[in-house]
Amino acid sequence: MRQRSRRLLVGAVTSLAALASGIAAVSLAGSASAAVTLNSSDVTANLWSWNWNSVSAACTNHLGPAGYGAVQVAPPAESVSLATSDSGVHPWWEIYQPVSYNLTSRFGTRAQFSSMVTACHNAGVRVYVDAVVNHMAGANNTLTTTYGGSTFSPSGYTYPAVPYGYSDFHHANDGYCSDDDAVIDDWNNVSEVQNCMLLSLSDLKTQDSGVQTKIATYLNDLVGLGVDGFRVDAAKHVAKADFAAIIAKLNNTTAEGVKPYIAQEIFTGASNSELLPSAFTSNGDVLGFSYAMGLKTQFNNGTLGNLSTIPSWSLDATSAQTAAMVTNHDLERDGTTLRYQDGTKYTLANYFLLAYPYGQPFVYDGFTFSTSSTGQSPPADSSGFVTDTNCSNSAWQCLTQSTGVKGMVGWRNATQSVTTASNWTTTSGNVIGFSRGSLGWFGLNNSSSASTATYTTGLADGTYCDRITGGASSTGCNGTAITVSGGTASVTIPAGSAVALDVNARSGGGTSPTASPSASSTSSSPSPSASASSSPTPSPSVTTSAGTVQATFNVYATTSTGTDVYVVGSNSGLGSWNTANAIKLSAAGYPIWSSTITVPGNSSFEYKYIKKDASGNVTWESNANRAVSTGSAAITYTNSWNVANASATAVTFNETATTTTGTNVYVVGSIDALGAWNTTNAIPLSSANYPTWSKPVVVPQSTTFSYKYIKKDASGNVTWESGSNRSYTTGTAATYTVSDTWK
Known part of the structure; x- marks a missing residue:
């Protein structure tokens, strides 16, 4: 939410005690998340206004395999439901008008939300929630329909499903909000910005310890379901001390046992230093509004060479405390940043976002909209419930699933340990190249003609496969092959495109990540006893029969207590892709897991490694299936979890x-x-x-x-x-x- 673009909106009752008692139960249920292995990536896919089933599918089929570290989802709390408004039927901004902290929303039910978190964790992806904690619904609302059936009184400031009452909110001249209509008029007055209503939205009295506890209870309910962090809406409008008190009440996450990640929405532009984004970093990261606006200026003016001066820009916060972005749902609607309607420039800016070492990148995907009707609803049924995302339908933005962006996620993951850009080359005002130490090189062409030049790459000599066009295969390149010799390479960057080379995408080094085998082969969930006993590991001394050979599988893989590693594959010796028949590996050399297995000789087959926890939950590694061949002699395969190449x-x-x-x-x-x-x-x-x-x-x-x-x-x-x-x-x-x- 932003002070300049938020529109006004013209819910079974649950008491706080009941909600709190539910947290203990969901925390136990969510504890299974602790066994998952999450991707070591700082890239977040912001799937704004996607429903929970669609986020689940995206995590499983795209985000996890591509190496994304997190997904940001829309506000899950129950909100008002508007069949009519000044922006049409069910405008998008109704989700920023909560009426309770129940998890029945236009994106799905509590059960669907919980399943989504589990699916994303199993794919290695953290879940960040857009949290609306500054306010409830508009005090001037005339409609009181809600998505979960909860009741509320806008003018009476009562929300019995939380419960909140009149005294839990700020009011005109109440000793906190010194304003006759209780609505913010002076955007540089700290007291007014943080104690009066943002565009008539009922402003919570966050100084009150009871209000703080209710907000923290809501957030802890989400943490108990496995949520890993929060994008905090309208954080500028909550006093820093108030929000710090709320953060102090938050539990550690179930998957990693750390405090939830925090990214605060602090819109830039205030002249009062106490309201600048940098003033709020003691409570967490801040969204990179200035960075996004700076990118638009350079991409639109044809001056990409100026991007080399980013370290000297006046930005909202340090790199380490910025949630960087090209756009978000507010910014794309008022055109202050690049947006999907900008076509190639928008795509290239997202490549650059992932390539340049500033901030933690959030790649945005929402839904398409008319620039003349920016309040319109995402695709939904007649009751306002958002329908499943279909990326073959022009109604949705799906840049996060494109070959180029997923390739750049892999590139960033390969280079993220180097935090500076080097070997910067400005071939022309609109063509640039730079490296991240000796780990990767990136070139960008925002012109209408192909550009060929020789670049110092920082890479060791060899043949590399461009991530933008497909990356590496097991025998060569799916993407464009580029040779580095003497540390330099002659690179042709196509018009309106980019080239990305890195040490993990060398010719013959493996295919781009894919999902695990078909659902039919992954659907079985063996009981804990079956998981532990039904997959015996043959002894290395077993006599090899005619037509078979002994194959030793070694894989480097870290696990949590109670989780074991198995190998499963396309032949019967490896379970024929049935996870119930996967072969358990020995942890005697942990973190190297190893066993020798009888497999067909003189044959070709595919395999992957999986992890099973004590409850039989299965996690597939995210790289492509490993394709190998055997002869007549014993063979050894040495691998690393989630590393695509078989060698x-x-x-x-x-x-x-x-x-x-x-x-x-x-x-x-x-x-x-x-x-x-x-x-x-x-x-x-x-x-x-x-x-x-x-x-x-x-x-x-x-x-x-x-x-x-x-x-x-x-x-x-x-x-x-x-x-x-x-x-x-x-x-x-x-x-x-x-x-x-x-x-």
């Missing part, structure tokens, strides 16, 4: 380091197999040969990566070794060993 190698890290009791040594690095620089996912080394700490780790072949060693004490405090990052490059051998000393 991997084991690197044994030996680190000499002395420690105190309770402190252990870990290795962490720039690739997923080494935790992608996330110390939580660092690889623990064994102290069996102290003071040498050692562990084999499965990493991709023919890959250059950076790494360092860290120490963690019993309290989880991390100490990094000093000096620059270490670097290593694998080839095609089966094993490698590195020996280092703590520095």
Whole structure:
């Protein structure tokens, strides 16, 4: 919601106590989320106004396999339902007029919302909710129909389903709002902005501890269902201290055990420093309005070369505290930013958003609309309930599912450990190129003619596959192949397009991520006992019969307690894609899981790894099916979870380091197999040969990566070794060993 664009709107009753008692139950149900493995990506798909079934499908079929880290969804609370209004039938903005904190909305039921969160988590995707906490419905409403049947009185300021009463809201000249009509008139007056009504929306008295508790109870209900974070609507209109008190009451997330992520809507433009976005960062990240507007200026003026000066721009907050975007539902409607109607420029700006190291990128997809009727409803039935998203229908925006954007998500994930742009080249005012260290190179052409130039890429020599046009395949490139020699490459960037090369998309390095096998092969959910006992692992000493060979499967995969790793594939020896018959691997060498299995000789087959928790819930790895062939001799497959290529190698890290009791040594690095620089996912080394700490780790072949060693004490405090990052490059051998000393 924004102060300049919010329109005014011309719900079974649940008490707060009943809602609170429900939180305990859903927290237990949601605890299964703790077993999932979430993508280590900072990219969020903002699927605004998509219903819960459609978000579930997007997570499973596109966002998870492509490597998105999160999905942002529309407000799930029950709202007013307007069959008529000044903007037509069921305008989009009715969802920002809550009447209760029940989860029955125009996007689906509570059960559908919960299923959506589970589906997204199983696909590796976090869920962020658009939370409306500043206000309830408009005090001047004349219609009181709602999506869940709850009742409310606009003029009486009563919402019995929460419950809220008259004293829970700000009113004219009540000692907080010093304004005769109780509506904000002075947008630079802090007291008025935060204590009076935003366009007649009933403003909650967030100074009140009871109101804070009710808001926190709502948010904790969502956290208990597995929600990982919140985009906080109209956060400028809640005093910082009030919102800090609400945040302090929030529970840790069920999937990762951390405080929910917070991104605050603080629209830029105020002259009062207390109302600027940077003033609110103590409570969380802020939306990058200035960045989005700056992108529009450069893309429209044909001055992409000016993007090299972004570090000197006057932006809303630091990179680390910005939810960056090209547009959102408010901005696209008033045209202050690029929007889907801008065609190629809009697409290119989203590529740049994902390529440039500023902020945490939110890629937006809503629904199409007429610029002359910006309040219109998303596609819905006659009662206002939003219908399923159909990306073959022009009524929906589906940029997040395009080959180019999904390719750029993979590119960003491969390069995210490098936080600066280097080797910047401005070929012309509208053609640029830059690298992210030695991990990736990106070129952009916002002109009407193809551009060919030689660029310093920062990449090691080799053949790379353009992510925009399809990335790598197991035998070559699905996308355009580009050769780097001596660190440079001659690149032709098509008119109105881009080229993206990175270390994880080399020729022959694997296909673009796909969904798991068909639903028919993934639908079985074995009981916990079946999961643990019905898939025996043959002994390596089993005699090989005619026509079969022994295949050893090694995979690097981290899991939570009670979760095991299995292999399943297209032949009967690997369960014929039936997860109930998948082969359980041994964790004796954890985090490397391994077993030897009898498979057909002289044949071709496909396989993937899955994880099963104690309840039999199955999580598929998100990369493409692994396609291999056997001969007449025993064979070994060495892989890493979610790494697409079938060719991997084991690197044994030996680190000499002395420690105190309770402190252990870990290795962490720039690739997923080494935790992608996330110390939580660092690889623990064994102290069996102290003071040498050692562990084999499965990493991709023919890959250059950076790494360092860290120490963690019993309290989880991390100490990094000093000096620059270490670097290593694998080839095609089966094993490698590195020996280092703590520095």
